[in-house]
Amino acid sequence: MITKRIIPCLDVRAGRVVKGVNFEGLSDVSSPVELARYYSDNGADELVFYDITASFEGRQLFTDILREVASTIFIPLTVGGGINTVDDFDRVLKCGADKVSVNSGAIRNPSLVYEAAQKYGDQCVVLSVDAKRVDGEFRVFAKGGREDTGMEAISWIKRCVGMGAGEVVVNSIDTDGVKKGFDIEMLRAVCDAVNVPVIASGGAGGTADFVKLFKNIPDIDAGLAASIFHFGEVAIPDLKRELRDNDIIVRL
């Protein structure tokens, strides 16, 4: 059977990974290439790079970095941040990305999902959603979680999957940064609504949270996290052994 994926997420600004990391043996802790190799050698099933630069120069630098990462790391790479047009898809795919994640770009222009899926295939288009509980429903937030769009999240996700999103990353703003576990309720609601892979994000504080995630929602495909991996609080090989000991199928 297909293994459950563990995915570290790296934020890149001006060609450097932000949020310093703390691993022994890394000479340059904010080099995207070194970090990508470290994770790839240490059990990551996939890597997500978020480009958090806004400037044109920064964007150029990001694609250079991406090309370098993709030349040396041979696991699937997903790229997000600043993806607003089909040309943006083209730009990062040419540099070796396998999947492209859209968030605010799809909110501004939902047909982006359809156009990109038509051109590159559903498997290439990842919908990323920041969601939060408002008035008894899950609401989609834009601009990195700062702006309530007024859209209900489950119907938004269903609509995008209908247009060709081949995978969904669900980031719960309610649990993000709290480190008390993933948002099981929200994630289950998404898994029940769509038949494409769903990736859980937001809230992982330790190994037990991943075990709980995969045990509680057998349909969930992957768990994504940033700081707990970067700060060495959770080592992916240890996490995967723990998952395996709990009868969850992983790639070791």
Place this chain on the structure above:
Amino acid sequence: MIAVIDYGVGNLFSLCSSLKSIGADTVVTSDIETIKKADKLILPGVGAFADAARLLHERGLDTVIKEQVAGGKEILGICLGMQLLFEKSYEYGEHEGLGLLRGSVVPMQGVIPASLKIPHIGWNALHFTRESRLMRYINEGDCVYFVHSYFASDCADSVIATAEYGEQLTAAVERGNVMGCQFHPEKSGTVGLNILRAFCEEVAK
């Protein structure tokens, strides 16, 4: 020299980078003379079977591939490139493939349990059905990265590895000088690089 056949389908960046990383002398080409001169061929591809078969035909590449393989040249098909090695595909209709291997490409839908998601996407373990050259550096149970909605069927004489996804799906094939992977070796970490190395290396006769 290994010719990676470029016929306008899919992105060759990662494949070429991975071949470079194992030290393979590679050229990306759609030129018939270059293909004739190459020691081995790699046929990549993602997307729809019918489009890919048409593009190969329009460029006269189907003829040269068949001719070169008949002359003993080794070929490795990857993903859609592997599916193209077969006689036909039932992806949106019925389409003719290169016919280098016996069998046909069929949809997973209706074959695997409805509860499983399609495409089959992610890391899955290989189960060897027999010994092969392509898999000689890797182990039973090693995981590789798949992305596909159709699979090769009725190919008992060429299948060397399967992956369990509701059914045992054809994961890799080898018959004489014709080899193929349904998964992406260029996205399967060290395991994938070792499969590419097994293909690229010269074997002592």
